[in-house]
Each structure stands twice: as C-alpha cells, then as structure tokens.
Amino acid sequence: MHSLLDKKRLVAFDLDGTLIDSVPDLAAALARAFNEEGLTPPSVEAVSGWVGNGAQVLVERALGWAFDVPEATLDEALSTRVYAAFLRHYGDAPHRLTQLYPGVADTLKALDQAGFVLILITNKPERFIAPLLSHFAIDACFSLRLGGDSLARKKPDPLPLVHAAAHFGVPANACVMVGDSRHDIAAGKAAGFATVALTYGYNHGEPISQSAPDALLDSLTELLSTSATPTVSSTRTAR
Missing domain, CATH: 1.10.150.240 (Putative phosphatase; domain 2)
Incomplete structure (x- = not known):
C-alpha cells in the first residue's frame, strides 16, 4: 500500500472525476x-x-x-x-457514456479486502449514486455513500467527512480523502483528514497541485504501489 495509508483506517472517495469520467x-x-x-x-x-x-x-x-x-x-x-x-x-441515462477510470475497480476491491472502511462522498445528488455504482459493480466496496443532498452541507464544507468519520468511530487522523478537485482537498484538510489528489479529472482548469495535497497521484492504482503496510482495524459495519 502507499505509505500515506500507513495507520489509516478509513478512506473517502469522491466520485465524478475520481472514480468515473461522467x-x-x-x-x-x-x-x-x-x-x-x-x-x-x-x-x-x-x-x-x-x-x-x-x-x-x-x-x-x-x-x-x-x-x-x-x-x-x-x-x-x-x-x-x-x-x-x-x-x-x-x-x-446516467451511465450510457460514463466510464470507470482505469484501475479503479481493482484498487477499491484491494483496499476493501485489506480491511479499510471505504466511503463515497460526492456532491452529486444522492439518487444517482446507487445506479452508477451498481452499473460498474463497485457498490459492494462502500460502507457508506453520501451525496450532495444527503446532509445540510456538502464539499468543500467538511461536514460530510466529519459525519462519516463519526459514524464509524474513526478519528480524523486515521482518515484519508481522495479526490480530483480543490473542493475535495479543502474539505479533507478542514476535517483533519490526510488528502490525496489525482491529476486527472475535473478541477476547473486548475492544476490540483495548487491545493497542496499530502499526496499527488496520476492513477488510483498508485494507492497500492508501495510495500508499506497500513494498520487497519475492525471498524467496518455490515453494509
């Protein structure tokens, strides 16, 4: 696993521009x-x-x-x-032209099998989440899914991230936010999460490096790229 995942227990993912090209x-x-x-x-x-x-x-x-x-x-x-x-x-037609980015399914399944709590935090309306995840056969990987209308505030507000961490009883310093935009990184930092930014996706035409994430990756598969062994616990609950 990537060294940033060392001693982490919960990994939150954005959806559009991170997992799928929608x-x-x-x-x-x-x-x-x-x-x-x-x-x-x-x-x-x-x-x-x-x-x-x-x-x-x-x-x-x-x-x-x-x-x-x-x-x-x-x-x-x-x-x-x-x-x-x-x-x-x-x-x-939420997935007629939409594609899963390369390596996403394998990465999610590997992290899931390793025991990480995986959650989805997107600003997309909640009603569209299940059809998309089901279509790409990655729905079983996530223990919690939050849309932009699931709570009172959405990213870049940290509320969804704070809510997710509290829901599973995981401290912020054991959590990671993975996304492609400045809103993901801002929310992650405000919530006290470590932040991982992907260089592809959608970020209003700005280099995501300007948001100063803790890690900058060209592919989601790089989360599995080193030999560092993360410390995970049995925090996961039944889906």
Missing part, C-alpha cells in the same frame, strides 16, 4: 435540457470545467454561460425548469 453523460443531459428551451448547448469541454459543486450549480454555470450573465442574475423560473429537465434527462 462528463459526457452530464453534457448530454444538459444538451437535452437546453434544447427544450431553444438554447445552444455547451461543449463537453466546457461542462468539464463546471463540475464539482453539485448539479444545481452545474446548471447555473451553464445558463450563465449561455446568457453571458452572472449566475446570480439568472431568471429563477428558467433555472428551475432547466434544472428539473437536466435531472430528468440525466436520470434516464
């Missing part, structure tokens, strides 16, 4: 929602720069781009309609 399906759902309003859809590349703060913010950023106005000045009725349409279209 932008193609997000962009397709946005395109369908925009077409209903007669708006020009944004490109897949543009959408990749807007991902990370949840579905509603994604839609607002796209509409701000479409009308070239600050998001705070958007017509509320239009935003509500497009957001509802986006959720409907995305729910119809």
